Amino acid sequence: EMGRVGESLQLARVALVDQSGQLLLDELVAPEQPVTDYNTRYSGITAKMLRGVSTTIDQARERVLELLGPQPEHAFLVGHSLENDLKALRLRHPRVLDTAVLYPLRVHARGAPAKCSLRALTARHLKREIQQSEGGHHPIEDAVAALDLATLKLVNGLNFAMPNASWGSGFADMHDVLAGAGWACAAVGEEAELRLLHSAEGSSCWPCASDGEAVALGLREGGFERRVLWMCLRGAAEAHGQGAAARGAALMQLGQYVRQLAAQLPPNTLVMVLGTGAMAVEGQLTLQADGAKRPPGCVAFAVTRVRPTTAEAPASTKPSC
Structure with missing residues (x-):
């Protein structure tokens, strides 16, 4: 003591x-x-x-x-x-x-x-x-x-009482539920992060080296209806502590990636973008201040697009944070 x-x-x-x-x-x-x-x-x-x-x-x-x-x-x-x-x-x-x-x-x-x-x-x-x-x-x-x-x-044994990964927590459980309803699951991220995911039969994992590559893979692998896509984009989080200009640029790039995913993925797609370090405040993305004691954690936001039921109801492409 x-x-x-x-x-x-x-x-x-x-x-x-x-x-x-x-x-x-x-x-x-x-x-x-x-x-x-x-x-x-x-x-x-x-x-x-x-x-x-x-x-x-x-x-x-x-x-x-x-x-x-x-x-x-x-x-x-x-x-x-x-x-x-x-x-x-x-x-x-x-x-x-x-x-x-x-x-x-x-x-x-x-x-x-x-x-x-x-x-x-x-x-x-x-x-x-x-x-x-x-x-x-x-x-x-x-x-x-x-x-x-x-x-x-x-x-x-070593695996006793071990939790799931921070950004992949519950991936296998979610996959099982969605697969039973006819949805497919895919995950895109760095190899170390993908290894932390609990493997789920029928899901696909695609390693990448950068946020840009992750988005390209996500657009390719998420190009089917009734698909759930897990992605890890780290650029904004890695800009923490680099000053307002760098943080602002990283946040703008993250927003562009989110808009690109929302615009190009087909209807009935759910995208989980995690590990960004961003927070949604009144519908807008923001980053933790430079003076914070700890770097931003893994905060998730989802992008959804739903197929319209009538010709008068266009599909929504606005990200939901």
Whole structure:
């Protein structure tokens, strides 16, 4: 557990259990600098608890290494978001089982997976509640929960509790429903993204290297009625942080691609354009500001065209965001 010193976190308590969940270490650590926020709501640490504590961070780290055995580099450390714990301990360790990585909330084609909280994972997969105390988290309880989750993963295999891809989530399920109604499905994107799609029998996947190539393939593969087309266009998202001019040009290009798809694809076509980083605001596309803390995520919008039922009702070619 950690307290806050200015903008940084500082180790305040370290706990370690063995592979059977038996307690090996539960040690309070003296702050090196005056603590500005004990983060009691989450850490359970108070000023009173640390009064008179003399154990230093270096001593706590050495104690952890001793408990890992005569060859600590051969031992596995298990925890949740272990990068925070290792940073607080000022420790590098070659072998870890991190439940935040073993049980990702979402898988991205690019970058690290999104994380789920230890509390939510424990409730979902172990059917028990942790972190219920008003006094904050208990490191021993958290350690045992992470150990049990890691064991569950090892028993059931790597694919246990893995989510679908971020932009391909639900592709197979949607395909099954639509195929039963006589619709065909196709996906266009980079190879890494297509590999994240759950394969669905009868669907087609077409790799491409650029947004322009993706649109050309989409027009070719979507040129049949009753077709659902999944596409990933990254140009606008990749312009994030490049300045207003670059973002504006990328957004304009994205709009042109969408209009081209809406105009040239046949009636009764549904197109899902994902991974753009664009948002629809009052019917207009916009991008996240340059000063945002994180790059824009995968926000989807659909383009639909429906065959008119009478000669007086022309087909709509206006994108629906």
